[in-house]
Amino acid sequence: MNALSNDPPVVRTTCPYCGVGCGVLASPDGQGGAMISGDPDHPSNFGRLCSKGSALDETLGLDKRLLYPMVRQPNGKMARTDWSTALDKVSDGLRTIIAREGPDAVAFYLSGQLLTEDYYIANKLMKGFIGTANVDTNSRLCMSSSVAGHKRAFGADTVPGVYADLDQADLIVLVGSNAAWCHPVLFQRIMANKRERGAKLVVIDPRRTMTAQEADLFLPIAPGMDSVLFAGLLAYLADTHTIDFGYIAAHTVDFEAALERCRSLAPDIAQISKTTGIDAADIIRFYELFAGTPNAVTCYSQGVNQSAQGTDKVNAIINCHLATGRIGKAGMGPFSLTGQPNAMGGREVGGLANQLAAHMGFSPLDVDRVRRFWNAPRMAEREGHKAVQMFDAINRGEIKALWVMATNPAVSLPNAGLVRDALRKLELLIVSENVLVNDTVMTGAHILLPAAAWGEKSGTVTNSERRISRQRAFLPLPGEAKPDWWIIAQAAKRLGYGKAFNYETAADIFREHAALSAYENDGSRDFDIGAYADIDSADFDTMTPFQWPRAAGRAPGETRFFASGDFFTADGKARFVAPETPALHFAADAEFSFTLNTGRVRDQWHTMTRTGLSPRLASHLPEPFVEVHPDDAREHHLVDHGFARVTTRYGSCVLKVHVTDNQRRGSLFAPIHWHGTNASSACIGELVNPATDPLSGQPESKATPASIQRVDYRFAGFVLSRRDLTLPEGTWWVKAAADGGEGILLASNEGIRFWEEWMHSITSDATVSSDFLDEPRGIYRAAIFKDGKLDFCLFVGPASQRPEWNAAKAVLAAGTLEEQQRRALLSGQSADGMADHGPIVCACFGVGLKLIRNAIATGEATDVASVGKALRAGTNCGSCQPELKRIIAHEQHERAAHAV
Incomplete structure (x- = not known):
């Protein structure tokens, strides 16, 4: 996209956060930063961005970046090296372990933060050339139950619907999804449908989330009982003759067996109510709404997927849509809301250990097909270890080498303490990252490889509605950082597979990926983007977002699936799945109640x-x-x-x-x-x-x-600093970014004299410091100024009267301070002209709680719309609107109570 002559160039790219896949306009400032806004022409968001997307400009700095390859030395310390040395160590280490232990002794752990091209060649290297399927991804933690449910029901991992269904539905059911906070751009489409078309919203969740606050009906379900609720719905639909017998007969199998199991799981409303913990009248109301509303969409997310019964939950939902024929048509169908920006792209290229590329599995026919396409010498023929099992295998010593790319398993996997223990046992831990420090790196990486970050990447991603978009670089690669695909290809060449990994650009990989999707695909596989197999580099650079399938030689057609059947099973029919009785891995006991x-x-x-x-x-x-x-x-x-x-x-x-x-x-x-x-x-x-x-x-x-x-802690407070600090042992602390530096909130049982001594221990002769101590009241405040600017401050007080830091944060962000402003800071008051607006409610525009309360108190704001008009809060992504409603209701209730 070209801009006017004096404007910075504007680059169309996509957001690196959730699976909504919002389009972003990035305008580089020439100094390593960029102005970020929503792309009004992108069909996923039409210009909207959530609070996280709107703040992307604040995340582009290089202060904490890994910029050069690093290798652990015999003394245990990491030292900078060159790419050739680092890659030689990667390939030599992998080769040695494979020769000694076999290919199953190595593993890759990938991420939904990777681009499709990165994902593709990582899987190609492992599954086709090293010869193991020990390749899994952090997407296992967020949407693999949806994948398994789709494959059981449809024969393929196919999302039937599109985002437009959220605009056209008359009933939207959100199950295990706090979309107001986790998919706010889509949630605003749902809210617009409610306002403009009168659509009803049902929210099913153990918590009354900000999403639930907006519901017409909220069902506070007991943990793990979703499949029981939807089993009861299937039985209700049958009993009220709301099912579509024609669709069932023509396009499905196993309905009767599934219905029988559902009746045993959910024999009557009273039993469903007892099992799910939901009021019987609300269950009936939900069932009546679903039965009486043909245009119904059921969206589900992590509350369904992240479960030891996740696949059954997914299939229990799908069953209800198959039974009513409400699938693949405008405004109806089951819809998985994915968590990561390229979880779907990873699924397309076989990013999971139980998949091969292009939505193929480990059947002998698929294995042979991929082997021939890749001309692969050591094709994996069976599934590898899934994520949790992979780290169990590392812990047992079966896997000796692990390459982690763009993820942090030492934090994100369950039982993370065991995961860290496992990582320390590895003979070779390679980490491709763009940050210098995270828990996985600190656990004991042997080789660190500096990878490109979001603003420097070029390739493709796929969102929750199967829409493939370009992610384009708008910043130069800093230091010696490289794209992930380049790093993998260089390692493959050193392992002796150069001919198969001789890629020059991401476009080369995308073309191969598209060609494989069409290879021997006569329509029996859902994923087909063969129309792009011959795309030239110029067209790849300007490629606009599109939804698959896009088969070669065919005009773009309907992007929804299954309205007329045509499932990807051997007989073309969908499977109803009888859910099992939920296994209570989480049963409470006396110790853990x-x-x-x-x-x-x-x-x-x-x-x-x-x-x-x-x-x-x-x-x-x-x-x-x-x-x-x-x-x-x-x-x-x-x-x-x-x-x-x-x-x-x-x-x-x-x-x-x-x-x-x-x-x-x-x-x-x-x-x-x-x-x-x-x-x-x-x-x-x-x-x-x-x-x-x-x-x-x-x-x-x-x-x-x-x-x-x-x-209990006796004291609490905060530190604001322009430099990194380590707090004394035994302190409870949490770090948070602050303009001009870093903030640390703390709690401690150490008295204020202890904190006074610590403060003076970190004060150098080159600083001018001032402090205030009130021992009887248990208050200590101290500040260090350099060149008239606040460099560091520490406030500690009784835990019951914890000092607020908003005013002090404004001082840290400010320039040179007058003497009066310095004294005001030490007195615990706001410096002149730096008012404390309270905790932030609207992150998009930095609107604090005190400003909102003041607008309500003065009568300037009486509802969300007037708050937006007065303060702009809630007028961008809208994710703070439910919180604004709570604040308004609370303030109005308080005023009414005082009036009485």
Whole structure:
């Protein structure tokens, strides 16, 4: 895209966060940064971006980047080396282990953050040339149950619908999906449908999330019981004669067997209510809505997938759509909302250990076909280890070498403590990364390979609706960073496979990927983009987003699947699947009486290696926390904004307590984003049950038996600094990005004299410092100024009166301060002209809670629309709108109570 002569060039690319696949316009500033906005012409988002996408410009810096290859020395330290040496060590190490132990002694662990081209050749190298299918991906943790469910029902991993169905549906059911926070751009389409067409929204979730707040009907389901609820729905549809017998007879098999099993799982409404914990009247209302609304879409996400019963949950949902013929038509169908930007692309190229490329499996015919296409000398003929099992095999010593690309398994996998132990046992741990430090790197990587980051990558990604988009580089490669595909190809050449990996550009790989999708494909395979097998490099550079299938020689056709049957099974018919009785891997007992649920928060992503760089995103929920129902809090003597230790059979964490009646009694919720490099005791992966779904291999991240116990700290406070600091041993701490530096929230049982001594121990002669100590009140404040600017400050006070840091953060971001402003900071007040606007509610525009409350108090704002008009809050991605509604309702209730 060309801009006007004096404007910076504008590059069309795609967002690197969730599976919505939003189009982005990036305008480089020539200094390593860029202005970011939504692409109004991209059909996935039409210009909208969520808070994370809007803050991408704050994540482009090089301060924490891995810029050069590094190799561990005999003394244990990492040292910079050149690419040739590093790649020689990679290939020599792999070759030695393969020769001694066989190909199954090596493994790759990949990521939905990779581009399709990266994914493709990683799988080609391992499955076709090294000769093992020990290649899996962190996408195993987010959507593999959906893959398994699709394949059982449809014969292929096919998403039937498209985003436009969300605009055309009259009923939208969200199951295990906090879309308001995790897929906010799509959620705004749903809300627009509600406003403009009157669509009904049903939300099924153990928690009353921000998404549930917007529902016409909220069903607070017991953990793991989704398949029971949908089994009951199938029986209800049969009993009320709402099923489509014509569609069932013509296009499906096994209906009667599935219905019989569903009746045994869900014999009547009373039993369904008892099992699911949902009020019987609400169950009936849901069933009536589904039965009476032909245009129904059921969207599901991690609450369904991340389960030891995930595949059965997926099939229980699909059963209801097959039974009513509500699939593949406008405004109807089951819809998997994927978590990562290229989870779908990874599925297309066989990124999972139980797949081959182009949606092929390990049948003898598929193995032979891929072998011939690749001219592969050592084609893998059986499935490899899935993610959790892969790290178990490493722990047993069966896998000796692991190459990790663009992911952080030491944090994100369940039972993360065991994963770290396993990583330390490896003879060879290779990590391709763009960050210098994360928990996996720190566990003991032997070779670090600097990979291109989002703004430097060029290739393709596929979103949740099967739409392939270009991701384009708009920044130069920094240091010696290289694209992942280049790194893999160079290693392959050193292993002796140069002819098969002689790629010059990402376009070369995409062409081969497209050709394989069409190879011996007579329509029996769903994935076919053969129309792009001969695309030239110029057309690849300008390629516009498209949905597959796009077969060669055919005009683009209908992009929905299965309205008229034509499934990818041997007989062309879909399979109804009888779900099993849910296996209670998470049954509570006397020691672990709670059920721990995990998930995401609105403004953070995975392990925060990208979003953690943004001060704007850090301002909303800066601390790791656990949500507890008020009744449970009273019983366990927990205090809102206090601390608690959450313990499972696998580990423990100390987290801030959020007491809320949005949480289910007997359940806890903790977000997944914090870990060892940004918090002292908050790696939730250490707590998670490693039990997996027997079909998909996806771990049970939503229901782990847990206990909770109050933890008390006498003092609390914060540090703001322009340089990295290590806090004293025994301190509870969490780091958060701040304009101009870094913030650390802390809690401790050490007194203020201890903190005064620590403060002076880090003060150098070259600094001018001032401090304030009020021993009777337990308050200590100190600041270091350099050249008139705040360089460092420490505020500590009683934990019950924890000092707020918003005003001090404004000072850190400011320039030179006058003497009066310095004194104001030390007095604990806002410096002149640097008002404290309170905790951030709207991350897109930096609108704080105090500003919103003031607008409500003055009558300037009475609803979400008027808040937006007055402050702009909620007018971009809309993900803060449910929170705005809560704030408005609370403030209005408080005013009414005071008036009485």
